[in-house]
Amino acid sequence: MKLKTSKNFTAILTSVLATFAIYTGALLIFLYVQGWRIDLLDQSIKQVGVLTVDSSPSQANIYVNDQHKGRTAKSTTLDVGTYDVRVSREGYYDWNKKIKIVEEKSTPVSAYLIRTEFEEETVSQSDLTLDNYWVDQNNNHLLMLLNDGLSLRLLHHTINTGFWTLNSTPLTILEIDNDIEEPIIQLDLQLSPSGEKAILQIITETTDSKYVIPTTRISQYEEIITTPLPLAEFSNYTLSWAKDENFLLLESDTDVISYNLERNTKHLLYRKVDDLDIWSTDEDGYFYIFRNNTSEDENVLTYSLEQYNLDGSGKTIIIPNVYFQSNKEFINSYRGSDFQFSYFTNSPENTQTIGEITDFIVKQDLTGIYIKTTDATYWYNSTTGKYITVSPYPADVIQFSPDGDKVLINSQGNYKVFILDKEEGDHTVTIGTHPINNLNSDLVKRIHWLSNSRYFQFEEDNFIYISDIDGDNKTPLMESEGITYWTVTSSRENLITLTESEDTGVVITSYTIH
Numbered sequence: 001m002k003l004k005t006s007k008n009f010t011a012i013l014t015s016v017l018a019t020f021a022i023y024t025g026a027l028l029i030f031l032y033v034q035g036w037r038i039d040l041l042d043q044s045i046k047q048v049g050v051l052t053v054d055s056s057p058s059q060a061n062i063y064v065n066d067q068h069k070g071r072t073a074k075s076t077t078l079d080v081g082t083y084d085v086r087v088s089r090e091g092y093y094d095w096n097k098k099i100k101i102v103e104e105k106s107t108p109v110s111a112y113l114i115r116t117e118f119e120e121e122t123v124s125q126s127d128l129t130l131d132n133y134w135v136d137q138n139n140n141h142l143l144m145l146l147n148d149g150l151s152l153r154l155l156h157h158t159i160n161t162g163f164w165t166l167n168s169t170p171l172t173i174l175e176i177d178n179d180i181e182e183p184i185i186q187l188d189l190q191l192s193p194s195g196e197k198a199i200l201q202i203i204t205e206t207t208d209s210k211y212v213i214p215t216t217r218i219s220q221y222e223e224i225i226t227t228p229l230p231l232a233e234f235s236n237y238t239l240s241w242a243k244d245e246n247f248l249l250l251e252s253d254t255d256v257i258s259y260n261l262e263r264n265t266k267h268l269l270y271r272k273v274d275d276l277d278i279w280s281t282d283e284d285g286y287f288y289i290f291r292n293n294t295s296e297d298e299n300v301l302t303y304s305l306e307q308y309n310l311d312g313s314g315k316t317i318i319i320p321n322v323y324f325q326s327n328k329e330f331i332n333s334y335r336g337s338d339f340q341f342s343y344f345t346n347s348p349e350n351t352q353t354i355g356e357i358t359d360f361i362v363k364q365d366l367t368g369i370y371i372k373t374t375d376a377t378y379w380y381n382s383t384t385g386k387y388i389t390v391s392p393y394p395a396d397v398i399q400f401s402p403d404g405d406k407v408l409i410n411s412q413g414n415y416k417v418f419i420l421d422k423e424e425g426d427h428t429v430t431i432g433t434h435p436i437n438n439l440n441s442d443l444v445k446r447i448h449w450l451s452n453s454r455y456f457q458f459e460e461d462n463f464i465y466i467s468d469i470d471g472d473n474k475t476p477l478m479e480s481e482g483i484t485y486w487t488v489t490s491s492r493e494n495l496i497t498l499t500e501s502e503d504t505g506v507v508i509t510s511y512t513i514h
Contacts, residue, residue, distance in 0.1 A: 047080050049101040053087065055111040056492075056514070060089035075106070087111035097472050105427050112455055112492065112514070114466060114475045119512040123496075124169045127505040128153065130484070132188075133498065135159075136195025137399075139448065139487040141215055142498065143189060143198070144170065146506065152176040152187060156215050157508060160490040170508065174200075174213065176221045182206065191215070192245045193283075199239065199248070200224070210239070212248075212261060231259065244285040247310045258287070258310045267312045276301070282362040285310055288318070290357050300325060300348050303357060305369075318382075323348045324355055324373060331376050334392045340432040341389040343381065352389060353378060361397060366404050368420065370397060377411070379420055390418045390433055401453040406469075408449060408456070409433075414441045417469060437471030445480075451490040459486075464495070477513060488513070 053062045055072040062069040062076075063086040069076050072087065078101045087095040087109075095111035128146035135142050142157040154174040161168050178184055182204045190199040200211045202225075209228045213219050229248075231239070234257070237250040248259040249269075256270040256279060269287050270279055276292035287308045294302045305319035323346055330351040334341075344352055355373030362369050369380040370390070377395040378387050395411035395418075407418045415436050422429040440460055447458035455468050459480050466488070467474040477495055480486065485498040495511040 047103040048077050049080055049103055050106040051076050051078050051083070051085070051099060051101060052106055052108045053085065053111070054109070055087050055089070055095070055113060057089065057092075057113060060087045060092070060095075060111065060113060062087060072111070085109060087113065089113055091115060091117070093475050095473055097468075102427050107428060110452075110454065112450075112452070112466075112468075112473075114477070115513055118478075118495070121510045121512075123508040123510050124157070125505055125507045130500045130506045133485060134189045134191050134198075135485065135487075136191050137193055138195070140490075141191070141195035142170075142485070142508075143191070143195075143215060144498075144506070145187060145189075147178075150177070150179045152178050152184065154187075154189075158216070159487060159496055171216075171218070173215060173217060174219050174221060174224075190239070190241070192241045193243055194245060197241075197245055199229075199241075208235075229259075230264065242281045242285070242287075242310055243283045244281070244310070246285060247281075249281070258312070260311065265311075267310070269308065269310070269312050276303075276356055278357055278360065280360055280362060281310070282364055284364050286362070287312075288360075288362055290360060293321070301356060302348075319380075322346050322353070322380075323350065324353045324357070325351055326354070327351065328354055328375055330354070331389075331392045334389075338435070340430065343384065343386040343388045345385070346387055353387065355394075358394065359396075363400070363404075366400075366420065370407065372396070377409070379418065388420075388432070391416070398447060399449055401449050402451050403453040406449075406453060408447065410441070415439060415444065415447060434470075436467075436469070438467065438474050439471050448487070450488060450492055452492065455492075457488045478511070 052075040053072050058072050060072045062072060062074060064078065064083050080101055080103045082098055082100045085097055085099045092113040092115055095113055099107060099109060101107055126146055128148045131145040131147045133142065133144045140160050142159055144155045146153045146155060153172050155170040156173045157170040158168065176184065184202055184204055186203040188201040192198065196215055198213055198215050200213050202209055210231065211224050211228055213224060231250065234250045237252045240249045242249050242258065246261060248261065250257040250259065254272055255268060258267045258269050270289055274292045277289055279287065279289045281287050287310050289306045290303045291306055293304050301324040303322050304317060307316040307318050308314060331354045344350065346353055355375030357371060357373050359372040360369055367381065367383045369382065371378045371380060372394050374394065376392050377390040379390050380387050390409065391411040393411045395409040398408040398410055400407050405419060405421045407420065409416050409418055416433050417436060418433045419429060419431050422431060443461040445459045447456055450457055455466055457466050462479055462481050464477040464480050464486055465474055466477060483497050483499055486495060488495050493512060493514045495513050497509045499509065500506045
């Protein structure tokens with residue numbers, strides 16, 4: 001009987017211990033998943049996160065608080081807190097950043113390393129005189145006008161070449177014999193947004209003619225001059241490209257007219273009746289008007305956004321009503337602070353939208369509209385129908401990032417980044433406007449995104465720099481004195497410069513920086 005009782009007790013105890021072990025194991029797994037770790041040395045339980053470090057080039061050394069953690073790419077578990085992370089590789093500048101580790105989260109870090117010494121290659125050299133040059137807004141196409149005293153040569157250089165490109169030297173796309181009875185006084189170009197087309201303007205003592213030419217292939221001047229743009233009657237209009245590049249736009253004090261390049265037809269898009277109306281186009285071939293619909297007895301400005309095809313057809317109301325206050329009390333209360341605004345719904349009673357609209361950019365690919373007023377700046381999310389304040393001041397767009405998630409802006413003379421979108425669950429990114437540290441905006445002449453959308457290239461105080469989006473890792477590339485034009489290629493491997501001097505002539509140089 002005692003033996004049977006002992007066996008029953010053992011069985012019950014085993015069952016209890018097994019159950020306890022299962023629950024304990026499940027609890028430990030749960031705590032592990034939730035970012036908790038047991039420290040046997042301290043006999044304590046700590047919350048941890050994960051640091052994932054990548055670099056370009058790879059196989060760089062990772063140091064966390066000066067402790068070597070291996071080589072990139074690598075993930076390591078760390079206690080919650082802030083750490084000094086350094087990525088180092090021989091022949092490259094060190095990359096340093098303070099990184100905050102959050103419980104239960106993986107914090108990704110990507111280090112873009114710059115060489116300490118560059119390899120230099122002369123791409124092209126000419127003894128002719130550089131009269132002028134043009135570059136498209138994305139720094140893909142460089143056009144140069146060279147002059148030897150007897151002829152003019154228009155050269156095209158592809159800045160971002162593919163791996164299949166065998167010849168990267170500039171191509172002479174147009175040559176004009178200027179040793180004629182009526183010489184050319186002025187030659188000018190107006191590049192299309194992509195830089196693949198241009199309005200060529202040629203002025204002599206008696207004529208002023210415009211032509212549309214391709215910029216990436218050879219044209220014959222004798223053929224070009226037979227097809228001038230038939231726009232002589234619009235000489236007092238301002239001529240510009242529509243963003244889709246299939247139309248030209250003509251604007252006067254009274255109306256806006258489109259010109260179809262393929263069909264050679266003109267269309268009245270808008271007859272100006274209100275000084276508060278403002279228009280724009282987009283890359284998808286649409287014309288937009290923010291139309292003032294304010295009644296005389298209203299003290300709140302009311303706009304509607306209308307969309308048309310560039311031939312004037314197909315009217316669509318995009319935003320029926322959007323309201324703007326004249327009282328600046330709300331917006332003044334946030335000026336001078338780093339307050340992070342959130343999305344809101346517009347209404348006649350809403351006090352966040354202030355001023356008269358002075359500019360706007362429609363980005364269908366980003367499902368949004370950038371709106372600048374006389375007093376502030378906003379982003380409209382066309383999917384949710386909500387607005388967010390970009391800046392409590394008017395802010396100009398410098399450039400949308402290549403990934404479409406960010407906008408580089410200038411507000412009150414200061415460069416900032418507005419983040420309009422992020423991946424769900426990404427704790428390292430906050431939607432809103434953020435300052436760029438270590439940047440003296442007063443001394444910056446040119447600033448653009450790098451192709452990875454995480455770094456900037458800019459010129460400051462006669463030096464060319466690269467820095468990350470926060471302004472950290474500000475790395476000097478070279479002095480900018482004597483450089484006519486420069487840019488970092490989309491591969492981020494090379495710095496391209498255009499220089500001119502009596503000794504060397506006109507030179508395009510490529511420096512391997514990465």
